[in-house]
Amino acid sequence: MSGGPGLESLVDQTISVITNDGRNIVGVLKGFDQATNIILDESHERVFSTKEGVQQLVLGLYIIRGDNISIVGELDADLDSSLDWSKMRAYPLKPVIH
């Protein structure tokens, strides 16, 4: 399907994925398919909490099933590095309730 909101333009770019259980995984998009299953390389999870700043957990190469994906965001590298995530405090995102 041409012109649709595919993920072609995001391949090899750093993306931020929000999953249905509210996790935020950042990594380089290596592949995807029709069902939004995605392959993420050099991925890490950003864990938000109100008690401390954002923690980064290294995950490595990840495949995420499309069913479990809410948002795929294109990470703006300059914007991202200008933010001090270690000082950011927030409640984790709520899980998706269908």
Next chain:
Amino acid sequence: MSTGIFGCVQLFFSYFKELVGREVTVELKNDLAIRGTLHSVDQYLNIKLENTRVVDQDKYPHMLSVRNCFIRGSVVRYVQLPPEGVDVELLHDATRREARGG
């Protein structure tokens, strides 16, 4: 009924295609609301937004460094449209036609 659910999806797919370029707010099933310019939509009603910002950024700083995003159709709860983007008469006619089965 020949078209069924598929016909309905087609109807809303066409409808959203008309709204490309407009400013919309997409509310997700995790209560997150994202505002941005509608870039594209596909047959699953997946949505791509540009120049996005989360409506309550203090509460949800998770996407502060995201300017363009892809939202999976399955997690969309509401799409808030600009009032001038809604042709109520056209939608009435189209949905009634669907309900009659073509």
